[in-house]
Amino acid sequence: MFETLSTMPDALKPAATNRVAQYLYFSLHHTTKHLSFQDRMLAEFLPAYSNSIQRLETLRHIAATTTNSMTRANVQQRIDTLSAIPTNQLNDVSWIAE
Numbered sequence: 001m002f003e004t005l006s007t008m009p010d011a012l013k014p015a016a017t018n019r020v021a022q023y024l025y026f027s028l029h030h031t032t033k034h035l036s037f038q039d040r041m042l043a044e045f046l047p048a049y050s051n052s053i054q055r056l057e058t059l060r061h062i063a064a065t066t067t068n069s070m071t072r073a074n075v076q077q078r079i080d081t082l083s084a085i086p087t088n089q090l091n092d093v094s095w096i097a098e
Contacts, residue, residue, distance in 0.1 A: 029071055032062055032078075040081065056082045 001020050008016060056079065063075045 025068075028062065028066075029068070032059070032071065032075060040078075 001023070005013065005016055005020055059075050059079050059082070063072055063079060066072050066075065
């Protein structure tokens, strides 16, 4: 998308830039929503799963950079849920061997 955007005629760039931005924002929202659902499910099945720290870092980044208040509130709720899991469980990957 970015390569196409950079190579298109200047007259078309403003509309295309807005569409690319809308798509990226939609995909960010969609991904955040579904990753947080997976986090909740994994936390229920396996409280000590390995991706929690990476997801928590991603969610914190999204919370710090998003401009949409609904997305920020949703992400903050997921951060609070993951933050409630003890850190030693977030780092414990012993369940992979089972």
